[in-house]
Amino acid sequence: xxxxxxxxxxxxxxxxxxxxxxxxxxxxxxxxxxxxxxxxxxxxxxxxxxxxxxxxxxxxxxxxxxxxxxxxxxxxxxxxxxxxxxxxxxxxxxxxxxxxxxxxxxxxxxxxxxxxxxxxxxxxxxxxxxxxxxxxxxxxxxxxxxxxxxxxxxxxxxxxxxxxxxxxxxxxxxxxxxxxxxxxxxxxxxxxxxxxxxxxxxxxxxxxxxxxxxxxxxxxxxxxxxxxxxxxxxxxxxxxxxxxxxxxxxxxxxxxxxxxxxxxxxxxxxxxxxxxxxxxxxxxxxxxxxxxxxxxxxxxxxxxxxxxxxxxxxxxxxxxxxxx
Amino acid sequence: xxxxxxxxxxxxxxxxxxxxxxxxxxxxxxxxxxxxxxxxxxxxxxxxxxxxxxxxxxxxxxxxxxxxxxxxxxxxxxxxxxxxxxxxxxxxxxxxxxxxxxxxxxxxxxxxxxxxxxxxxxxxxxxxxxxxxxxxxxxxxxxxxxxxxxxxxxxxxxxxxxxxxxxxxxxxxxxxxxxxxxxxxxxxxxxxxxxxxxxxxxxxxxxxxxxxxxxxxxxxxxxxxxxxxxxxxxxxxxxxxxxxxxxxxxxxxxxxxxxxxxxxxxxxxxxxxxxxxx
Numbered sequence: 001x002x003x004x005x006x007x008x009x010x011x012x013x014x015x016x017x018x019x020x021x022x023x024x025x026x027x028x029x030x031x032x033x034x035x036x037x038x039x040x041x042x043x044x045x046x047x048x049x050x051x052x053x054x055x056x057x058x059x060x061x062x063x064x065x066x067x068x069x070x071x072x073x074x075x076x077x078x079x080x081x082x083x084x085x086x087x088x089x090x091x092x093x094x095x096x097x098x099x100x101x102x103x104x105x106x107x108x109x110x111x112x113x114x115x116x117x118x119x120x121x122x123x124x125x126x127x128x129x130x131x132x133x134x135x136x137x138x139x140x141x142x143x144x145x146x147x148x149x150x151x152x153x154x155x156x157x158x159x160x161x162x163x164x165x166x167x168x169x170x171x172x173x174x175x176x177x178x179x180x181x182x183x184x185x186x187x188x189x190x191x192x193x194x195x196x197x198x199x200x201x202x203x204x205x206x207x208x209x210x211x212x213x214x215x216x217x218x219x220x221x222x223x224x225x226x227x228x229x230x231x232x233x234x235x236x237x238x239x240x241x242x243x244x245x246x247x248x249x250x251x252x253x254x255x256x257x258x259x260x261x262x263x264x265x266x267x268x269x270x271x272x273x274x275x276x277x278x279x280x281x282x283x284x285x286x287x288x289x290x291x292x293x294x295x296x297x298x299x300x301x302x303x304x305x306x307x308x309x310x311x312x313x314x315x316x317x318x319x320x321x322x323x324x
Numbered sequence: 325x326x327x328x329x330x331x332x333x334x335x336x337x338x339x340x341x342x343x344x345x346x347x348x349x350x351x352x353x354x355x356x357x358x359x360x361x362x363x364x365x366x367x368x369x370x371x372x373x374x375x376x377x378x379x380x381x382x383x384x385x386x387x388x389x390x391x392x393x394x395x396x397x398x399x400x401x402x403x404x405x406x407x408x409x410x411x412x413x414x415x416x417x418x419x420x421x422x423x424x425x426x427x428x429x430x431x432x433x434x435x436x437x438x439x440x441x442x443x444x445x446x447x448x449x450x451x452x453x454x455x456x457x458x459x460x461x462x463x464x465x466x467x468x469x470x471x472x473x474x475x476x477x478x479x480x481x482x483x484x485x486x487x488x489x490x491x492x493x494x495x496x497x498x499x500x501x502x503x504x505x506x507x508x509x510x511x512x513x514x515x516x517x518x519x520x521x522x523x524x525x526x527x528x529x530x531x532x533x534x535x536x537x538x539x540x541x542x543x544x545x546x547x548x549x550x551x552x553x554x555x556x557x558x559x560x561x562x563x564x565x566x567x568x569x570x571x572x573x574x575x576x577x578x579x580x581x582x583x584x585x586x587x588x589x590x591x592x593x594x595x596x597x598x599x600x601x602x
Contacts, residue, residue, distance in 0.1 A: 114379070115381075118381045122381070177411075180411070181411065181414065181416070184416065184418040184420075185416075189418040189419060189420060191420075192405075192407070270407075270408040270411070271407050271408065271411065272405050272406040272407035272408065272411075274406070278369075278406075279377075281370060282369040282370050282376070282377050282406075283377055283381070285369070285370045285371075285372050285376045285377070285512060286372040286373070286376040286377070286378065287542060288512070288539065288542040288543075288544065290512065290516075
């Protein structure tokens with residue numbers, strides 16, 4: 001909710017019949033244009049329109065009209081429900097639509113079943129530990145970077161701003177290559193996994209530096225002055241006064257970075273790390289079943305992101321109640 | 325001026341480190357392999373039937389079998405690493421892996437950064453089009469959109485910039501003059517675009533004949549166009565500058581050729597003996 005409001009109004013679709021009729025007309029036009037006769041809807045309409053493939057414009061229109069009426073009816077009915085139920089039902093409906101879309105690809109489920117455990121035990125495991133280590137290191141880097149960026153020391157500021165500028169300014173994929181291929185030129189041969197972690201850490205550390213800086217800066221000057229007048233030193237002020245107050249502001253965007261990192265870790269597959277994306281590309285290669293593997297990996301990534309979203313929501317709630 | 329002098333010293337030191345890292349010592353790789361009893365092999369995991377992940381999620385294929393045999397005859401265990409192809413061909417491996425048994429064509433550019441101890445087989449490279457295509461000869465692809473794997477010999481062929489520097493390879497001519505050349509990450513990606521339909525994204529492609537035949541066997545709606553465009557010698561590659569290791573590999577592969585092991589492996593994976601041209 002944007003703001004707590006005492007003025008409530010019913011859903012738009014319950015107000016007037018004109019809107020419902022208008023929606024049916026528009027939806028019918030759209031569905032007729034898309035031509036649904038080749039889909040399962042056309043099959044279901046067979047008693048009315050005859051052979052779907054030969055039903056022509058009439059078949060297209062009739063199918064479109066029926067689907068449109070069902071669609072609008074669905075919206076009107078959902079309008080009667082309570083907020084939570086609306087959310088659940090719309091989620092479920094969208095999910096079914098998505099799965100039906102994937103199902104339409106005619107996938108080989110036996111093949112997926114035979115590979116999915118390896119994708120989880122090798123791919124998800126690698127993806128998770130690479131991301132987890134990177135995000136932990138990036139957070140440390142971000143705090144140091146943020147303090148340096150806010151400091152009055154020109155040296156610290158220059159280094160921190162150069163760092164954020166450089167690592168935010170290069171594509172992550174290029175950083176992966178630069179670190180993996182470039183560091184050996186300086187005499188240090190880095191392995192694939194550490195190179196990937198280093199690239200992710202440096203890149204996300206740069207983004208998170210800005211998030212942390214904004215969070216710290218959002219605390220009013222008076223807080224600093226008050227803690228100084230109490231005789232607090234910098235470290236104590238930061239730990240006890242400033243960071244606890246800025247955390248509620250820092251956490252939502254940091255959660256975003258977590259989720260983005262999970263998926264960006266797929267870029268380290270180019271240097272041969274067997275994480276989820278790498279397996280998605282290679283497992284189906286011999287038998288040309290890569291669509292199966294890509295979709296499986298997509299769903300796994302999504303499930304992981306959802307877990308992170310839930311965790312983020314919990315942490316946010318925790319800090320909100322604490323500070324307000 | 326202590327500051328500048330120190331900076332200068334640091335810069336010099338760093339340059340020296342960089343230079344010394346670039347030059348590898350003779351015999352170093354061989355010593356490392358024999359010392360660890362471990363041969364690290366770089367292969368592509370996306371290049372069936374040469375190298376791919378099999379049902380048991382292990383590396384398998386012709387190249388993998390050759391690498392296993394190579395390690396066995398060196399008395400070492402084998403370990404596979406799977407960096408992107410352009411990282412392998414870029415050279416400067418710095419001991420990350422010892423050898424590439426990855427069906428690599430010994431081009432002139434590559435020989436600047438890599439050594440090619442031995443050519444172990446030859447595959448025909450061929451053009452392919454969608455099944456519905458009206459093209460009947462290679463010339464029909466002139467001015468059309470043609471795809472190939474990036475940094476591959478097929479791409480170089482289409483760019484008319486292919487120099488094959490190996491013995492016993494028949495000469496070839498550039499028979500295709502593509503209007504637009506599209507580069508892809510691997511051959512599967514090229515074939516996936518070609519399968520969408522004639523001219524949807526691609527009008528044709530150039531790739532290795534075994535890979536194309538493998539795709540056709542897996543019901544890809546594509547067909548081979550005309551005769552093979554060139555014969556591609558495929559070599560084992562090592563990092564530059566280790567003559568001992570070079571000779572060792574050349575010797576082992578010559579043995580494998582002589583006792584028929586290589587022919588048997590080729591027939592196992594391709595059904596055809598590709599270890600010599602025709």
